Amino acid sequence: MDFEKYLSDKKSIIDKALDRFLPTEESPPVILHKAIRYSTFSGGKRLRPILTLATAELLGKEIEIVLNFACGIELIHTFSLIHDDLPCIDNDDFRRGKPTSHKVFGEAIALLAGDALMVLGFESILKSTENRMVKKQAILKALKEVAYYIGTENMLGGQVEDITVEDERIDGEDLRRIYRKKTAALICVALRGGAILSGADQKQLKALTSYGENIGLAFQITDDIIDILRDQREMKKPTYPYKYGIKESKIEVEKLIKEAKVSLEIFGKKAEFLSNFADYIVSREK
């Protein structure tokens, strides 16, 4: 398979679907819709929704079945980035080389654009009802999964732990738990939602979840390694490479990617894309 072509084809499908779904910049309140579109179309690689589409194809389904869900995950991801960048949390002025939402639109609009993107995320998933091939029961289950994986026990809880953890006392187990919540959870639900809407069985769901947790952790550790190597950020909080060194962190990433691939074995050759994807997300440049 042509991995790069698969990625760019799917990215293009997602970009178009997001553009169709989101309110135009001309519709009032103009500034809110501008802010929503600014962050949604600011160079994201669409990794999470691509995982959703790939899951449908892995399970022999057409991507149309999960496209609204995939867009919903990307919108929720965008919400979380805007709020994370706000002065009261990470206080980041730039993301992907562009000024963050609050630098362009001010804090109040950035806050409300983030809120609105979460609502739009749920709304996009709810549009799945328009496709008669998708079962209502599956949509409700997928929505519950999203609420669980972005909620207080997972993504949002992980963000809270990330900013409240006591630096001195933190150990590897804490770091892995925080990474699993704040980063791996959304990746897991991108896969699980795609699987549920595609009619996956329990064994397949479990395998994809294990894959998602492993690549999610590896993804976050890689992010931290890149940050340390480029020295782009002040070291505001402890990270895996800061605590264990770059060499050991790279060994951990390799181990996680290997485990991720083992989880895919039940799918055989059909999981080729997901297998390549595991290598891809830890080899990326930022």
Add this chain to the structure above:
Amino acid sequence: MDFEKYLSDKKSIIDKALDRFLPTEESPPVILHKAIRYSTFSGGKRLRPILTLATAELLGKEIEIVLNFACGIELIHTFSLIHDDLPCIDNDDFRRGKPTSHKVFGEAIALLAGDALMVLGFESILKSTENRMVKKQAILKALKEVAYYIGTENMLGGQVEDITVEDERIDGEDLRRIYRKKTAALICVALRGGAILSGADQKQLKALTSYGENIGLAFQITDDIIDILRDQREMKKPTYPYKYGIKESKIEVEKLIKEAKVSLEIFGKKAEFLSNFADYIVSREK
């Protein structure tokens, strides 16, 4: 009917259901769950979820059918209050006589607690699937209504307009539009969601929506009158009584309440509670 008893009985049912639904303060992350419970149990009168329960009873259904939805609306309302109070928006230090979330927990936790309350709101509504009397189709429709009424065309859009409107140019039409979005929309969907889950027909839905819009507007104008009379706040932005005077504002409120009651006529005597409720919310003390 004993109006006050109806209110307090329903409030008690909602308080208990919220307590059962929300994660305990002991479950990690403790500070996030403390913040979520602090704002949820800080003296709210539960007006919106009471409207949901009353709608079910108006339509001859048991309140159990809509209780999860009602709690979801209250959690979403709580999210919107926490974010509204933040320094970048209204910068309020007190709400209902208690320090606001960011004064107690700091801005970062208040922000994330607000985010989590929106997720919990959707999650509570999704719990409606556990009641076999509720149709899946109706739950999905109710969820779509929530996304629409709190989204960029309604509640969140109204908040944006509220902070970006040019004070000099604003006219009565602008103010009514902003009030309809930022205040009436959530009241409307509290009624509409209750109605949809109770199997209302189009005529009933339309009547309840008109009732909700009218009491929502009246509620917001009354709020502004109270603020001016008590002189509690600096006049940060134009309001109805500020622009038209207290006398004309009170006449407008009376007109809106009258229209709200006209909308209820199709329900006959069964709408007694909602009719009394219209008088109640404009007579309240803050």
